[in-house]
Amino acid sequence: MVRAQRQGRAGMHGATGDKYARLIAALGGAPAVPTAVAHPCDAPSLTGAVEAARAGLIRPILVAPRARLEAAAGEAGLDLAPFERVESAHSHDSAEKAVALVREGRAEMLMKGSLHTDELLAEVVKRETGLRTARRLSHCFLMDVPHRAQLLIITDAAINIFPTLEEKADIVQNAIELAQALGIAEPRVAILSAMETVNPKLPSTIEAAALCKMLDRGQIRGGLLDGPLALDNAIDPEAARIKGIGGPVAGRADILVAPDLEAGNMLAKSLTFLAGAEAAGVVLGARVPIVLTSRADSVRTRLASAAVAALVAQRRRQAAPVAG
Numbered sequence: 001m002v003r004a005q006r007q008g009r010a011g012m013h014g015a016t017g018d019k020y021a022r023l024i025a026a027l028g029g030a031p032a033v034p035t036a037v038a039h040p041c042d043a044p045s046l047t048g049a050v051e052a053a054r055a056g057l058i059r060p061i062l063v064a065p066r067a068r069l070e071a072a073a074g075e076a077g078l079d080l081a082p083f084e085r086v087e088s089a090h091s092h093d094s095a096e097k098a099v100a101l102v103r104e105g106r107a108e109m110l111m112k113g114s115l116h117t118d119e120l121l122a123e124v125v126k127r128e129t130g131l132r133t134a135r136r137l138s139h140c141f142l143m144d145v146p147h148r149a150q151l152l153i154i155t156d157a158a159i160n161i162f163p164t165l166e167e168k169a170d171i172v173q174n175a176i177e178l179a180q181a182l183g184i185a186e187p188r189v190a191i192l193s194a195m196e197t198v199n200p201k202l203p204s205t206i207e208a209a210a211l212c213k214m215l216d217r218g219q220i221r222g223g224l225l226d227g228p229l230a231l232d233n234a235i236d237p238e239a240a241r242i243k244g245i246g247g248p249v250a251g252r253a254d255i256l257v258a259p260d261l262e263a264g265n266m267l268a269k270s271l272t273f274l275a276g277a278e279a280a281g282v283v284l285g286a287r288v289p290i291v292l293t294s295r296a297d298s299v300r301t302r303l304a305s306a307a308v309a310a311l312v313a314q315r316r317r318q319a320a321p322v323a324g
Contacts, residue, residue, distance in 0.1 A: 008222055018144075018303070019069075019144045020280065020304040020307075022232075023182070023280075023308065024303055024307045025123045026183070027314075030057040030286075030308075030310075030314055032053065033059065033108050033305075033310045033313045034059045034099075034107045035049075035107055035111050036098035036109070036121055037049045037061065037063060037113055038063050038112055038310075039088070039094035039111050040062055040071050040111075040112040040114060041065070041091075041114045042072050043076035044114075045112070045293060045295075045296050046062075046113070047302075048152075048236060048297070048306070049111060050229070051167065051299055051302065052111075053082075055303055057303065057306045057310050058111070058226070058306055059084075060083050061085070061106065062080065062084070062086070063085075063113075064085070064092045066085075071302060072114075074081075078155075086098075086101070091114075091116075091119055091317055095119050097121070097248060098110060099124060102131055102288050103129070103287075104289060108313045108317065109288050109290070109310065110131070110286075110290045110291070111291040111307050112291060112292070116296075117158075120132075120290075121159075122127045123139070124244045125244075125288065129174055129306075131181035131287060131288060132287075132301060133145070133285060133287060136160070136161055136166075136170035136171065136285050137159055137160075137171070137284070137285040138174045138175070138283070139155065139156040139282070139283050139284075139292065140281060141155070141280070141285060142281065142305075143268065143272075143277045144279075144280075144304075145271055145275060146275060147243045150254065152271075153175055153179060153256065154255070154258065154268050154271075155172075155255065155258065156261060157261060157267070158265070159261070160261060161262075162261070168257070169211060170243075172189060172191075172211060172220055172223070172255075173221070173281060175255045176220070176259065177284070177304070178221065178284060179314060180315075181253060181312045184254055184284075186222065186224055187223045187255055188223070188224045188226075188249040188252055188253050189226070189249065189253065190235075190256060191225060191227025191229065192204075192229060192234060192258055192259060192263070193228035193230065194230060194255055196228055196230050196233055196245060197228070198228065200307060204228065204289075207226065208228035209228065211257075224249050224310045226247050226248075226249035229249070231256070233251060234239075234251070235253055235256070236251055236252065237251030238251070239251065246259075248277050252312065276280065279301065280298070280305040280308055281308075282309045283311065284312070289309035289310075290309070294301060313322040
């Protein structure tokens, strides 16, 4: 019965339009964000950076070995004359120099090129020369799911494998601040598990309850939390009603917090490959937002990822104290 009602609602509302296009449009007229692009040495990553620049989202600084960068530009048919370049010796040097551009204040965003994610993040988390803060790094997917009116944030599906309770608090806070940058004043956060009751045999349910209490005590701020919640009663109002779960979050979550990376990754990929969703993404918790792109990402998804990071960067710029 629930399944039939859910299908009826989707059929009635139909597709809700291009959410990524609205996201990109939200930056309308704002200055392009200076962005260090680390090692864009293949056609997809270089094209993504150039398209984001053409869309007015970023002002890229391309950090790469000259010969490899020019080869990628030739393969993609791109003119690099309008863009600043910093020459590097190899991918590790590209990561180091891109991070240095941020530390020097020349860039307000970091974008991954064709190097491995671990190679870039290793430079980001270095204590003396990196971009660490007191906050744990975490990744957020912004899912454009067909028949859903708003973007759905899923975290963490890319960085933290088995996060501790303390790390989950940072993951939740990062996601709340991302949602606020997207214009959601008080995001609804569902802490996911396999069930909606606290069960001592399932640690994720205990941690979900603890996270909710951390909100009550001011250790997490800015959102509405509920958990543990199973996926159905986190996103479907009818499923929540049938199970007797009330409150402002159940059935209406903006953010889904996975119990671990495996669950989050499978959830995001299930939506992508079974439901036709698209997944933009950004890493938070460092001094600047970090765009992690995949070779398989479409140009639209790359632009959406850049737009998300640019919105975060602009919010931080607006919140920064004025000198003098």
